[in-house]
Amino acid sequence: MAELIDGKAISKQIKDELKEQVAALKQQGKEIGMAVIQVGNDPASSVYVGNKKKACEYIGIRSESYELPEETTQEELLTLIDKLNQDDKIHGILVQLPVPKHIDEDTIIKAISPKKDVDGFHPQSVGALTIGQPGFVSCTPAGIIQLLKRSGVEIEGKECVVIGRSNIVGKPMALLLLRENGTVTITHSRTKNLKEVCKRADILVVAIGRPKMIDASYVKEGAVVIDVGIHRNENNKLCGDVDFDSVEPVASKITPVPGGVGPMTIAMLMHNCVEAATMFGE
Numbered sequence: 001m002a003e004l005i006d007g008k009a010i011s012k013q014i015k016d017e018l019k020e021q022v023a024a025l026k027q028q029g030k031e032i033g034m035a036v037i038q039v040g041n042d043p044a045s046s047v048y049v050g051n052k053k054k055a056c057e058y059i060g061i062r063s064e065s066y067e068l069p070e071e072t073t074q075e076e077l078l079t080l081i082d083k084l085n086q087d088d089k090i091h092g093i094l095v096q097l098p099v100p101k102h103i104d105e106d107t108i109i110k111a112i113s114p115k116k117d118v119d120g121f122h123p124q125s126v127g128a129l130t131i132g133q134p135g136f137v138s139c140t141p142a143g144i145i146q147l148l149k150r151s152g153v154e155i156e157g158k159e160c161v162v163i164g165r166s167n168i169v170g171k172p173m174a175l176l177l178l179r180e181n182g183t184v185t186i187t188h189s190r191t192k193n194l195k196e197v198c199k200r201a202d203i204l205v206v207a208i209g210r211p212k213m214i215d216a217s218y219v220k221e222g223a224v225v226i227d228v229g230i231h232r233n234e235n236n237k238l239c240g241d242v243d244f245d246s247v248e249p250v251a252s253k254i255t256p257v258p259g260g261v262g263p264m265t266i267a268m269l270m271h272n273c274v275e276a277a278t279m280f281g282e
């Protein structure tokens with residue numbers, strides 16, 4: 001039977017550490033500010049944005065909310081980002097994705113100052129991670145490293161297999177595991193013999209985006225399994241990319257869905273915002 005990796009508890013631990021750090025900064029007269037921008041009113045985005053604002057409040061970060069109409073032009077959004085880039089009271093800028101189709105996502109990501117890029121999506125942040133220099137790291141993979149470390153999973157020298165190669169999860173995940181001296185393989189939809197490759201993994205990170213695709217036949221006995229997926233099944237219940245009931249008896253440690261990777265993303269966003277203020281703030 002696998003031990004559950006409790007993302008809810010670990011994210012709470014991180015948020016409580018940050019809360020203390022933010023309180024200490026306040027004592028020195030420093031207040032941290034984050035701008036949260038949403039264009040349009042996609043219901044899922046509204047939930048995520050609401051959770052981010054709640055986390056700011058919990059930790060003591062001042063959040064400035066920009067809820068812009070769907071028709072907002074790219075120019076208008078760029079003007080707002082430029083204003084926030086120059087605002088000393090704002091340390092982190094977050095534009096919730098996706099943005100409406102008439103706005104180019106890459107242009108928006110590049111417009112955010114790398115010093116305020118708390119999502120870690122700017123090409124400069126990605127480049128810094130690639131060559132092992134300091135910079136903001138995409139929140140979900142950064143959170144997974146914290147889940148592993150805080151559950152006592154050693155990464156150094158381990159066979160790490162990542163399923164998925166997205167810019168937000170798969171690629172930065174692989175780079176972070178490499179930074180921790182793991183032996184890393186990235187797999188994806190065109191990988192041949194996916195099962196055989198996955199079966200080599202001591203640490204298997206699954207971010208494939210297909211409900212319950214990974215069952216026990218992909219998992220080595222005793223492997224640590226991290227499930228990034230989140231879907232609603234036919235009974236409206238949440239499930240991941242991993243078939244939990246099948247894999248749980250084989251793995252040594254596993255993240256549940258919900259309550260595994262999910263809560264870590266926001267905790268690391270808060271971490272990045274505190275880092276933005278302490279590294280680059282006035």
Ligand code: GUN
Nearest residue numbers: 094095096097098119139
């Ligand atoms: N949309 C879904 N996930 C994310 C995220 O981590 N950051 C932003 N900005 N948008 C998202």
